[in-house]
Amino acid sequence: MKAATIRDVADRADVSVASVSRVLTGAGPVTETTRKKVMEAVDALQYVPHSGARSLSTSKTQTIGVILPDLYGEYFSELIRGMDVGARALGYHLIVSSSHDDAEEASAAIRSMRGRVDGLIVLSPHLDAANLATSLAGRLPILLMNGGADAGRPSIVVDNHGGAVQAVEHLIATGRRRIAHISGPTGNLEAESRLAGYLEAMARANLPTTVVEGAFTQASGHQVGAELAARSERPDAIFAGNDMMAVGAMLALQDAGLSVPEDVALVGFDDVPIAELVRPGLTTLRIRIADTGRSALERLVRLVDAAGAPADTACEVVRPELVVRPSSDPAAQARTTSGDRPRDSASLPHLKGENPQ
Amino acid sequence: MKAATIRDVADRADVSVASVSRVLTGAGPVTETTRKKVMEAVDALQYVPHSGARSLSTSKTQTIGVILPDLYGEYFSELIRGMDVGARALGYHLIVSSSHDDAEEASAAIRSMRGRVDGLIVLSPHLDAANLATSLAGRLPILLMNGGADAGRPSIVVDNHGGAVQAVEHLIATGRRRIAHISGPTGNLEAESRLAGYLEAMARANLPTTVVEGAFTQASGHQVGAELAARSERPDAIFAGNDMMAVGAMLALQDAGLSVPEDVALVGFDDVPIAELVRPGLTTLRIRIADTGRSALERLVRLVDAAGAPADTACEVVRPELVVRPSSDPAAQARTTSGDRPRDSASLPHLKGENPQ
DNA sequence: CTGTTAGCGCGTTCAA
DNA sequence: TTGAACGCGCTAACAG
Numbered sequence: 001m002k003a004a005t006i007r008d009v010a011d012r013a014d015v016s017v018a019s020v021s022r023v024l025t026g027a028g029p030v031t032e033t034t035r036k037k038v039m040e041a042v043d044a045l046q047y048v049p050h051s052g053a054r055s056l057s058t059s060k061t062q063t064i065g066v067i068l069p070d071l072y073g074e075y076f077s078e079l080i081r082g083m084d085v086g087a088r089a090l091g092y093h094l095i096v097s098s099s100h101d102d103a104e105e106a107s108a109a110i111r112s113m114r115g116r117v118d119g120l121i122v123l124s125p126h127l128d129a130a131n132l133a134t135s136l137a138g139r140l141p142i143l144l145m146n147g148g149a150d151a152g153r154p155s156i157v158v159d160n161h162g163g164a165v166q167a168v169e170h171l172i173a174t175g176r177r178r179i180a181h182i183s184g185p186t187g188n189l190e191a192e193s194r195l196a197g198y199l200e201a202m203a204r205a206n207l208p209t210t211v212v213e214g215a216f217t218q219a220s221g222h223q224v225g226a227e228l229a230a231r232s233e234r235p236d237a238i239f240a241g242n243d244m245m246a247v248g249a250m251l252a253l254q255d256a257g258l259s260v261p262e263d264v265a266l267v268g269f270d271d272v273p274i275a276e277l278v279r280p281g282l283t284t285l286r287i288r289i290a291d292t293g294r295s296a297l298e299r300l301v302r303l304v305d306a307a308g309a310p311a312d313t314a315c316e317v318v319r320p321e322l323v324v325r326p327s328s329d330p331a332a333q334a335r336t337t338s339g340d341r342p343r344d345s346a347s348l349p350h351l352k353g354e355n356p357q
Numbered sequence: 358m359k360a361a362t363i364r365d366v367a368d369r370a371d372v373s374v375a376s377v378s379r380v381l382t383g384a385g386p387v388t389e390t391t392r393k394k395v396m397e398a399v400d401a402l403q404y405v406p407h408s409g410a411r412s413l414s415t416s417k418t419q420t421i422g423v424i425l426p427d428l429y430g431e432y433f434s435e436l437i438r439g440m441d442v443g444a445r446a447l448g449y450h451l452i453v454s455s456s457h458d459d460a461e462e463a464s465a466a467i468r469s470m471r472g473r474v475d476g477l478i479v480l481s482p483h484l485d486a487a488n489l490a491t492s493l494a495g496r497l498p499i500l501l502m503n504g505g506a507d508a509g510r511p512s513i514v515v516d517n518h519g520g521a522v523q524a525v526e527h528l529i530a531t532g533r534r535r536i537a538h539i540s541g542p543t544g545n546l547e548a549e550s551r552l553a554g555y556l557e558a559m560a561r562a563n564l565p566t567t568v569v570e571g572a573f574t575q576a577s578g579h580q581v582g583a584e585l586a587a588r589s590e591r592p593d594a595i596f597a598g599n600d601m602m603a604v605g606a607m608l609a610l611q612d613a614g615l616s617v618p619e620d621v622a623l624v625g626f627d628d629v630p631i632a633e634l635v636r637p638g639l640t641t642l643r644i645r646i647a648d649t650g651r652s653a654l655e656r657l658v659r660l661v662d663a664a665g666a667p668a669d670t671a672c673e674v675v676r677p678e679l680v681v682r683p684s685s686d687p688a689a690q691a692r693t694t695s696g697d698r699p700r701d702s703a704s705l706p707h708l709k710g711e712n713p714q
Numbered sequence: 715c716t717g718t719t720a721g722c723g724c725g726t727t728c729a730a
Numbered sequence: 731t732t733g734a735a736c737g738c739g740c741t742a743a744c745a746g
Contacts, residue, residue, distance in 0.1 A: 003471065003496060005739055016717045021741060028742090029715055050472030052412050053739030056722045061409065063452070063473075071441055077434030084428055084455050093473070095420070095452045098441050114360065115407030115723080116420075116450070139360060218634070247634055254636070277575070277604055279611070279636055362723055373733040378725060385726090386731055410723030413738045472739080 082293025164197025221248025439650025521554025578605025638682035
């Protein structure tokens with residue numbers, strides 16, 4: 001009734017467990033006859049190695065843990081998707097752990113990963129967690145993606161500041177002057193960098209600033225958008241801290257009878273898949289999200305394999321690219337689909353696949 | 358340099374490993390003094406139990422594996438999100454494995470899960486995989502969600518047929534007659550059930566049918582939508598096999614200068630988050646995706662805990678609910694955001710959270 | 715080339 | 731109440 005173990009196979013094949021192991025792992029010298037005997041026993045017993053036991057003995061789990069605050073929205077799911085693609089390619093598994101509201105929870109999650117994973121990718125935006133991570137995990141390779149340019153530690157950050165500057169400069173170049181910013185939540189590092197970029201670019205152009213705080217959600221974008229639309233000094237452009245808020249704002253503006261981009265131009269950040277599906281298509285700063293996720297995973301695996309080699313403590317910077325769509329420029333070609341979005345390397349062919357949804 | 362083990366803690370606390378274990382697991386009688394000594398040693402050494410080793414000894418991993426064909430699109434990511442919420446609540450981890458193009462790969466993935474998980478949720482649409490699953494996994498509890506009403510095995514299926522009938526009847530009731538269907542890919546069970554529902558409802562109403570095959574992707578929906586828009590006998594309504602294709606078709610129709618719903622009414626399936634963000638809002642059949650994912654996980658965990666109890670082999674049916682939005686009925690209130698979408702139980706408060714994206 | 719044996723880190727009997 | 735010893739299933743030395 002119970003699953004067969006390596007010992008069962010050995011008995012049935014009339015060899016030692018060591019031989020079975022050799023055959024299955026491909027390591028060590030084995031006679032063709034023994035190999036055959038083993039293989040026969042294996043599929044007679046439907047034997048499948050117990051990866052948990054193997055992990056204990058090799059101290060390699062072939063699994064990467066991903067700690068993130070949330071799985072809500074397209075940003076994180078795209079990221080996970082990219083990581084998953086990379087993991088598969090490298091023979092790794094992915095164990096995700098999300099919904100960590102505070103640093104406490106996040107570090108508990110990290111702790112519970114010991115003995116379960118070979119490395120960790122941490123996206124928790126909590127500063128503390130980043131520090132806790134290294135101490136708690138105890139020599140577990142960690143790749144930080146929490147937005148803080150954590151120099152001296154392997155990490156990947158988006159150039160949020162630079163991206164924001166690009167956004168504002170684009171709006172200015174297309175004739176906008178009253179440019180408002182819907183920021184992400186206070187305390188979020190990404191949000192603060194984007195805000196700083198906005199402020200800097202506006203100051204450089206000698207323009208007055210308007211900042212309203214959102215929460216990186218579509219609902220908050222909608223709320224703030226409605227509020228801005230109702231102001232007497234209505235802005236003629238809005239730079240939202242991310243695409244979800246931009247989409248929310250777009251709908252609010254349209255509900256208020258305003259036209260995008262004629263009355264108000266709109267720019268988001270991230271280039272999530274939705275960005276090109278809304279009407280008008282949303283101008284945004286493209287992060288190749290899935291690709292970033294994939295390369296993050298690959299880098300971590302490299303880190304795991306290197307185990308103690310000349311430390312890779314670089315802080316890789318991802319530079320977002322401005323993608324102009326009709327939400328900020330009526331002249332932008334309003335390609336509707338699968339047009340301006342390049343197939344990223346983390347994508348698989350889907351046109352005729354067997355994917356169910 | 359290396360992480361401390363239970364033995365290190367025992368030595369430092371000057372007790373046996375058994376006592377340390379008792380203190381940490383909370384099982385067995387322990388003196389207050391020993392407990393204190395142990396705890397001191399624990400945080401002096403920053404000790405964290407090795408969950409892999411614990412799993413081997415207890416033969417419980419506290420981990421659930423999820424096998425799915427793809428992570429692309431909002432359907433699966435919502436599902437995963439719901440599962441993750443449930444997992445956290447129950448103290449379980451989630452290990453995801455996707456991108457299985459064929460049954461071969463899928464079963465390999467399942468096999469590699471042995472010793473790594475306590476149970477499996479399988480969403481692979483490959484018929485074979487479903488059967489292989491039970492044989493390969495060897496007494497590993499499995500919950501099937503692959504669309505086939507696999508009676509006699511624990512499973513959850515969506516009433517695709519019934520949902521499709523609802524969609525068609527709604528379109529007929531609002532005066533449409535030339536109703537076309539963009540189906541999902543052949544061989545996909547969900548797609549075929551929806552197609553069957555469409556055909557049946559149309560036959561019952563004595564209406565001629567038009568079916569074009571898509572691939573459940575937005576790109577394929579766009580392609581088919583453009584093709585339908587160009588036909589001389591243009592349909593006055595389209596029922597798409599899922600929301601992503603419906604969105605693609607909507608954009609294609611609009612690109613062709615047609616108005617939705619005046620010229621062509623549109624109905625999708627799934628009610629992914631995007632459905633209420635496009636303009637006009639998309640009429641669809643709501644599956645509470647995250648909730649479904651969450652309850653799936655909870656049920657599997659119950660199955661794991663039951664281990665051999667009176668078998669739960671029920672085939673739970675999720676009945677989709679028609680949500681009418683402007684894409685099929687101009688009179689439908691065009692609420693823009695966070696309006697008609699109820700907060701599912703798998704949701705967390707986000708309005709003012711610290712989620713970074 | 716093969717078999718024996720010692721761990722991997724922890725939970726858990728069973729005596730004491 | 732505590733500790734010593736065994737086993738979880740497997741890999742990797744080391745003999746043979």
